[in-house]
Amino acid sequence: MNITIIDYGAGNIQSIKFAFQRIGIDPQLTDDPEIIKKAERVIFPGVGEASSAMRKLKATGLDTLIPKLTQPVLGICLGMQLMCNKSEEGNTKGLGIFDVDVKRFSNKVKVPQIGWNQISNLKTDLFEGISEEEYMYLVHSYYAPLCAETIATSHYELDYSSALRKNNFYGTQFHPEKSSLAGQKVLENFLKLKVQG
């Protein structure tokens, strides 16, 4: 299968590439719009700060390309947050795919949240074969609140969206590539998703 990881200089994308290689797939790393458009699956990663990541997307025109993609797209961590309307981090306008605004955890809890937390209320085929309350690895200071597009929830200070879906667009706040065998299963499920017409 032809999988593309969008390489726009935002963080640890080697780990995502290696995670796919462990399940026998060799993804392509690129920022070339033509290659991204033709891919059967697109991974939109992101680690770091929202406004600088968004600037990098704009510099390459990827900010207009990504919302128009029609194949299954998976945003991971900051990638998922950038697919939302906006983020409190750097007061950043996002890609507007998910209709929700990203907020910062308050200082009632330690920020960032770092570690393994449970995912619950699982919906869609992305979580086929994954148990309720399975553990996934998360590292983040900002979160997407619950909304109509929530397909998994986690609890840290409050219940929030640990995964989102709208049409062909999926996003996970957790890092499937770092979440042991359970995370690997999510990546396998993403590859198996039926493409909608």
Added chain:
Amino acid sequence: MLTKRIIPCLDIKNGRTVKGVNFVDLRDAGDPVELAKIYAENGADELVFLDISATEERRKTLIDLVLRVAEQVNIPFTVGGGISSVEDVDLLLKSGADKVSINSSAVKNPQLINDLSAKFGSQCVVVAIDAKQINGQWKVHLVGGKVPTELDLFDWAKEVEQRGAGEILFTSMDNDGTKDGFANEALARLSTELNIPIIASGGAGKINHFTDTFKDGKADAALAASVFHFKEIEINDLKKELRDNGIAVRIPS
């Protein structure tokens, strides 16, 4: 619920594990990747690789190791030891490390913490602090605890947080190697006064030491080396015991 993390630490010299390990079932017990895979399978939540090589080729050897770990291990890992520049960190993260740990270089050049968190995000910046008590005062030490500084542990920890560290790895030199338990009083004070996760290190000997450091020390994670390497404590057993004591841990299904 966010779980407490168990973190085995591997000391690395010239790409090989340093301290003896007692893993008879390993093909090559000196290979950090083999050991890392076993720990990941046995329920470790993260791994730390601490490089203590001092050779000219150390950088290249370490990068090769990080690439191999990232290829083969499906849990997060931190790399520390001799990291002193933004370029060092850039290379390590690009090779697949999730976080880096800085220690002496942060004391010598605190601005490095700001620079790293601005460029890569605070989530990947762990500041390691070694300290021991001198006349009842916790003082920061450098070079593996050999060189004392004037810095007070708690003042330095707060400064490190303000400069953008995402986590603190606190090793008590008073407890390290004693197998007598973690420095829970100091840990609890760090955890209460700061708002970033604290990793406890130094003193692990028995399973109840971990229970104590999560309960009394309010630690977010606990790191240990020899008790795991010599199989004195199995991570699976440790986690079951922690769970039975009401501590949230991840037990892989």
